[in-house]
Amino acid sequence: MALQRALESRRPVGSRLFVDPYAEAFLRPGLRVLAVAGGVPGVRRLAAGLYDLATGPGPRPSAVVRTRVIDDAVVAAQPEQCVLLGAGYDTRAHRLPALASVRVFEVDHPRTQEAKRRVVGGLGVAQQHVTYVPVDFERDDLATELTDAGFATDKPTVFVWEGVTNYLTPEAVDSTLATVRRLAPGTLIVTYVDERALQPGSPFPEAERWVRAVAKVGEPWTFGLHPDEVPDFMAARGFRVTKDVSTLEAGVEWFRGRPERGSGLYRIVVAEINQ
Incomplete structure (x- = not known):
């Protein structure tokens, strides 16, 4: 990324x-x-x-488009807090002016955060609004770690869960969604892959190569959803979907005048949290 x-x-x-x-x-x-x-x-x-x-032809354009779509959704949410779940090397806390005065909580594995903080420490950027929350999802409780780090459960919050669900089990996805719904009012922005990309005879020409490539590096895709079922899936878990777009659809707008296209198998959801 x-x-x-x-x-x-x-x-x-x-x-x-x-x-x-x-x-x-x-x-x-x-x-x-x-x-x-x-x-x-x-x-x-x-x-x-x-x-x-x-x-392959899908990953880079899809990553670029999803970044823009998520950036715009974060800005539109006008949050008082932002939680980046599985933040990795996400730099939104430092590059988006809309987050400069917002408390940002970056949640990730301790080893990943150690590597990131070494790099960020040399960038000369403001860090006082960023709180790193090291979480081992196999051992730690997300809600407890966030609240112990100063997260306020009564402030409008935007949760960004980018590029993660496709590597999880259905149980892990359910558990995280349940935690987010209980934590605070606001907005969830989450990516997922169309479940048909994981099945034989996929309608997406790029799927076979993409799925094979991520498995080869030890990060196989294990979870997907059918877009037609997403509104009900999210509603059953306490969220109201306001947007569900593929990177192919978003790319039609954003790649005007450029040869790239996103992929229909990669999607971004924006949903309001029903508490």
Whole structure:
């Protein structure tokens, strides 16, 4: 994701979907060279093409579009608090002006956070509004760890759960949704994959290669939903869906004048929390 965001940020001002000025700091030297090449006229398409050749046609455009869709949803939510679940190397707390005065809680595994904090510490960015909440989801209670870290249960909150559900069990998804619903009023932004991508005879041409690639690196997709069932699925768990869009559909708007397209198998949901 850091490389995908770095490549997009190197595009010309008029055609990029967002700017993540910190993404390159998380890259290994070789990948940083590729990201820099993405900003050189005449080489840009080659750099992105090399990435797509290695990963397939879906991942990079889908990651870029989902970043923009989620950014816009976070800003529109006008929260008093933001919780990034499985934050990884997400830099929204530092790159989105709308979050500069918002208390941001970044939840992730302790080892991942240690690596991230080393990098962020060298960026010279404001950090006083960010609280890191190390959570081992196999041992720790999310609600307890958040409230112990100063999370306020009475403040409107936007929860961002990006790029995670497809790696979980149905039980883990249910457990996290139940916790989020109880924590605070506000908005949940969550990504998921269309369950048909995980099945033989998938209607998505890119699915087989994509599914095989993530399994090869030890991160197989284990969970998906059918878009037709999402409103009822979320309602049964205390959420009202206000938006459910694939990165292919969003890409029609955002990739105007560009050859990229997102994928129909990757989707973003925005839902209001019913408490």
